[in-house]
Amino acid sequence: MRRTASPYPAPVSPAAANAHLGATLHKLLPYLWQYKWRVLLALSCLFSAKLANVTVPLVFKEMIDGLSSTQQALTLPALLLLLYGALRFSTSLFTELREILFARVTQRAVRRIALEVFRHLHELSLRFHLERQTGGVSRDIERGSRSISSLISYTLYSILPTLVEITLVLVILLLRYDSAFVLITLASLATYVVFTIKVSNWRIAIRRKLNEMDSAANTRAIDSLLNYETVKYFNNEEYEARRYDRQMQEWEDAATRSQVSLSWLNLGQQVIIALGVTAMMWRAASGVVDGSMTIGDLVLVNAFLIQLYMPLNFLGVVYREIRQALADIERMFDLLAVNREIADAPDAACLAAGAVQIRFSEVDFSYEPNRQILQRIDFAIPAGRTVAVVGESGSGKSTLARLLYRFYDVSAGHILVNGVDLRDLTQTSLRSAIGIVPQDTVLFNDTIYYNIHYGQPEASREQVIAAAAAAQLSSFIDLLPDGYETRVGERGLKLSGGEKQRVAIARALLKNPPVLIFDEATSALDSKTEKAIQASLDNAARGRTTLIIAHRLSTIMNADEILVMDAGRIVERGSHMKLLDASGLYAQMWALQQLEESSDAPALLVSQC
CATH class of the missing domain: 1.20.1560.10 (ABC transporter type 1, transmembrane domain)
Known part of the structure; x- marks a missing residue:
């Protein structure tokens, strides 16, 4: 049954109200x-x-x-x-x-x-x-x-x-x-x-x-x-x-x-x-x-x-x-x-420090009973390797990141972290091991420095500046009158989409976790900036267990394995070259994007009042 938006109980009788x-x-x-x-x-x-x-x-x-x-x-x-x-x-x-x-x-x-x-x-x-x-x-x-x-x-x-x-x-x-x-x-x-x-x-x-x-x-x-x-x-x-x-x-x-x-x-x-x-x-x-x-x-x-x-x-x-x-x-x-819904098990263990391997084992998931999102998802990310997930909008790609963070629990199957079901791990230790650059970046109404530093509150100023440099953010900050103390406004609206996303990348890099998730991490960047940052992302992912959720296929060519999702299922998997040779859905998506990028005749729109 669908949950209502209100977190409050329904109106009660006067006698029940007195008891309440x-x-x-x-x-x-x-x-x-x-x-x-x-x-x-x-x-x-x-x-x-x-x-x-x-x-x-x-x-x-x-x-x-x-x-x-x-x-x-x-x-x-x-x-x-x-x-x-x-x-x-x-x-x-x-x-x-x-x-x-x-x-x-x-x-x-x-x-x-x-x-x-x-x-x-x-x-x-x-x-x-x-x-x-x-x-x-x-x-x-x-x-x-x-x-x-x-x-x-x-x-x-x-x-x-x-x-x-x-x-x-x-x-x-x-x-x-x-x-x-x-x-x-x-x-x-x-x-x-x-x-x-x-x-x-x-x-x-x-x-x-x-x-x-x-x-x-x-x-x-x-x-x-x-x-x-x-x-x-x-x-x-x-x-x-x-x-x-x-x-x-x-x-x-x-x-x-x-x-x-x-x-x-x-x-x-x-x-x-x-x-x-x-x-x-x-x-x-x-x-x-x-x-x-x-x-x-x-x-x-x-x-x-x-x-x-x-x-x-x-x-x-x-x-x-x-x-x-x-x-x-x-x-x-x-x-x-209000029920917490997602709570630690009484005997939940802490995730040990060090390399992390992840496995989705026959995972089903639905936000609502009548709306299946994921169906029998099965794949692994070995420690230190990179797996990319591509697919049309609504295919369930971003849901994988939400489940890995345990924002929701799976409907069926298991997500294993170092061989342990993540429901048997404390949420704090699990999330401290994961860094994410989300598709829709929302910043605190504070300074650029605060928003980057938020990734690791114990980090020094030098570490914050180094993370900003790795995210190709330094040259932009140097042009600002207040530099790192520039306020970003409500939800970061004073910054452009690309600038917000680079702040999110710097914040994730500063956290320095063993697991990285890039959820459309460069979707708001222009091609030139994307290429400049891509090397930094590749360097940041080196040696870490990385899940890349991507729309631009050019950013995941070097992934160890690419998963192609459609309607909540994995329909293809393999390396970039293997998938191109298969001439399937991935090859069609690649050909379409290559065509779009090679087009240099933009339409001119004229508005008449």
Whole structure:
């Protein structure tokens, strides 16, 4: 069955979504518990700060009652005032200590998770990366990383402190006053929490839709910008703008629904708080009137109400943000859940250093079940020898290189490296032994030096320059004002096709591997440059196990064996001269190319406006 382009699971029911969010929290906890002592100390500071905070109204009550008494001692309010100030300072002191202790925990968790996702993406198969939407994936990682910090911050600095404070206040109210205060408080809190959770859970679907539209719009924009030249070739700027605007319109509708539903949620929360505050103050005022409570008690209850309902009001915002943060993190964790498809076997061995021999043994392969690419491919490349593969476009030539790199696993048969199935070797050791010059060279948006040096990050500058010289790149670089520090632009688009390909050749030569793959390595070069580089390629291949995938037959005349492929099968094999004598497909291809190269009467195309 064909895989879909999206790496994310299909939409789920609200109950399943809640379970998924719980699983997301469960995945996050181990990253925090790595610093358990810091976490425990931070929690103790949190409790101390809230204990000091709820003690402040008690001291303030005694001050009020003391000042109201006609028999007061002048020293009593002064001592209480000092205690009041000390408690206020203690609240701030323990709060900041909590921040200091937990800062490293939060940032390290963000760093570790982002790095894990980054590494996992590089470990996924080529199939995933051919189907991914770069803009959407990058936005999901960005939002997820940012939301981890928000989630930790809201949970530790808002939810938990508020719960501690509510518990302490309820205990004090129960011990000092009648149960009516506790019942009113609990009823208000329960109504508020249930209302907030119900409405926020309903809003999470709107938030997810908003995230999807945001990622889709970002994907549309990045895809269009990456294909800037194609847009210009076909004069489709307005077409791209309309497509982007349609996506942004869907984002606008989702964002509007999100904001409107948020306003209704805020109004409902304020109604509940207003009713709770009114009931509490009515009960306290009644107590003062009938003499069961003092003015200080009224002030104390009012102070507790302020301490409870202000963070509780913010708690609604925090809960919404936590739910939204969890939805953002969930998409990033979904990337971690994507199957790697190509993974090392548990007992995979490292490929030993030294000469390498390769054998394709009865290999079948298909990208899709109903699309066979290779059929019973069987050939060997002895250590230090060169085998070339030619054939029409779509015959399966480049697929051989992808299978040898183990971007995919064969459907049937075996690929043996030094007699060992490459599926029994670690991917790292296998790929470190292979250097490739791909047909479609893509460079990093950095300098020429960086892109060549990428082939062997430990190489010296002298080695980089030597590799550039071997790839016939030195004379071109010397003409540039910034030399090796010239930036190549997005995907290397500031360089011509031939210049990019020479950088790729230099990069492969710098790697200096025992196995070389040239996948149409000179296809973007003019004939003069090709001839100049061909000697360097022949020299680089000498003594190495080399697979050449070629279109120009003149570049593979000296190969030890030439394989001719057609429709995924090897239809001819032998040396250049042997294949010409056979007068088969290879001989036809050779005659056609010789005819094209000998033609010196190019057609003149005249455009009339």
